Amino acid sequence: MPKRLLNTFERWRSQRDRKNQPWYEHSYFVLDMETTGLDPKTHQVVSLGWVLVEQGTIQLDTAQHLLLDSAQIDDVSVGIHMITDRDVLEQGRRHASVLRYLRQIMKDKVLVVHYSPLELGFLKSLWRTQPMPALSFEWIDTMQIEVQRRARAQEVIAEGGFRLPACRERYGLPDYQGHDALTDAMATAELLLAQAAHYNHHDPSLQELIKLGGGRMRLSSTEK
């Protein structure tokens, strides 16, 4: 028993040290999901787009864009995302294999999303659809970072000013036309780089970014 306790402590300590390293020493999994609605309990994930950030650089070859099957495609989604049942059938993957893939890639990486309540909620519900090993990870919400930064600078941001395109515009990032999951994941990754570059005159540590807008979470298919 004391040995296990010691191990736990060691793990905690190495994790803490790791988090105090500059942000670019870590790998980031930047994710965006297209869903059929805004409620994780009733709506489903249609597609996932992601890209990895390593050594402070967006590794474009790591970009992925996956459609999930068994999602109900309603007319609204078709209108916004131009995804049709045909796409779902052709490109869709079986849920289980997609999730296993996702879990494999997310391991040892920091999750980055824009607006965490929605994305984390959908991830949780995705995990419950299949029997999956649990997964713990740190996450960062670029929207929350932005809210904190602007609040600290006492800037008043108009309604809608924290949506992804509006945040990007403040950093002079280009205006992207598409709004599929992959483009939004790319857009979020670029926003993360800009936010890190604009941190108080030094490269922030991962811990500092998490403190500004992030946390730690555990995904499990059994827990309620």
Added chain:
Amino acid sequence: MAAIDIPEVLKFIDSTPPFSSLTQIQQKQLLTGVGLTYARQGEKLSLHGEHATLHLIRRGACEIRSAQGGLVDKLADGDCFGVSTVLEQNPDGLQVIVLEDSLIYRFQKNGFQSLLQEDEDFALFFAHTRSSRLRKLSRAHATDLATPALQLSTPISQIMARTLISANIQDTVQQAATVMTEARVSSILVLEQNKLAGIVTDRDLRSRVLAVGASAELPLHEIMTHNPATIDEHSLVMHAQTLMSEKNIHHLPVVSKEGIPVGMITAADLLRHQELSPLLLINQINRQSDVASLKQVCAQLNTLIVNLILTDMKTTDIGSVIAAISDSLTRRLLELGIDKFGPAPFPFHFLVFGSQARKDQSLGSDQDNGMMLSRTPNEKETQYFAELATFVCEGLAQCGIRTCPGDIMASNPKWRMTQDGWQQAFANWVEASSPSALLNASIFFDIRCVYGDAEPVQEVIETMQARVAKSSLFLATLTRAATVSKPPLGFFRNFLLESSGEHKHQLDLKHQGLALINDLARIYGLGCQRYRISTKERLEQAAREKLMGLDIARNLIDAWEELNELRLQAQRQHWQHSGEPSAYLDPSELSSLERKHLKSTFATIADGQTAALQRFARGYA
């Protein structure tokens, strides 16, 4: 998934030359392993190691600068950099600095290199980019060269003369002089067993042999400077220049560690090296198209003057050079003003007064100028000339020619008059002035036209001369006013020095010396039939017209030249030391011989004043 499958990436690559003309497969090859980075404004981007590769700006702005900091190119969305690091390991040491926050694609070196080999058009595009940057780089270098800092850090071995002209220590003066004449050099190294023992210069031959009537058969060691100052062959131009000005010498033997002479460097070499010739400066002035760039060019003016002083150029020549530059600058500013405000409604003349007119400006002279209009302007035309004159005077000030404390400037409406106006002004001064008012106006009697037809200005001068000739009272008043200030030649001490202020116990070479001679020359000049402007010419003319004795004229000219040289040297030292061209001299720094000399110089001025009072003010006392 490959980067090419990301819609936003594909769209950008597809719309950016030369990538847009690549096939889909080639694009994919190039984009394999591409990374997207974000760089913050002001960041200097690394181009080393894995960053020594092709970069493409997705959004933002960067600039390429030479290793010395000269701007080579500005880049924005869709522009590439880092090509030379791939091809040649960045031989020019180019740096990339982020001007605006930028998103930058960083490609894999391998993919880029193989594409360069495989696709000729693609390679041609980058070869073109590269050569155009090289062109811009050489232009950036050219402006670097004009900055004194870079020139000063050149190793002297690059500019020294390597052909050694030398003599043996036992050789006679005659032999050395023959060698020097044949080799057309102004100095000779004196060697003793191949080591440097001394140096003999033209000046030494003059002052230590000819002036004292010494024999040409004397051995060199009797007249040479023993153990002269030398400089190590690995020193920089900067060191040579400092040493020369500290020791007040113009020849500096360059020696190896073992004391063996390996070269010679002269003040003239330094000047040539700096490529700061008056002609070049004037050319540059004439090529600039706005005040800001004129200001930049004129920043070299003081350095140029210092170099001219260092090379022992005659003081009158230095004055002409500075006048030529000031005149060009004034004319260029007028041209730029006319570009800006439109052509003048009628002809006008731009006049300069005082030292610029006399051509004896020095470091830090201020401006004295005015305008002569060919007719009376209406309200709108008045406005035009006011704007033009203000533009020129402010431009001159920005270029380092300070505004006149007495506001004798064309920007002052009082000094923009018609020909009649100026004639009337001179008439008033000649006929009705009090001595002190007259002295203040005396600067106007040194007048020169630098822009516009000179003929009408000449008419004004002639009318003025004629009026002066008729009014003997005027010259008497002017003489009495001008001789109130005496040269500092006191009974109780060698010098009557400024007894207060910052320059306490220092000699004001300008106001206590030069200005007095200028005033005398002006009086004689106005008394002459023919109008001359420069002090030296006025004195010569006065002697020619027998207004003054030839001896006094010559002595005054000598005194003026000597004081001018002292002033320029003092200014140079102050300027190099503190950046302030002060013309004050500390007599304690002079040798007793120089002091005696200076005293006789001041005695000459006093004699000149007495003679002038005799000539022009007798009977009016």
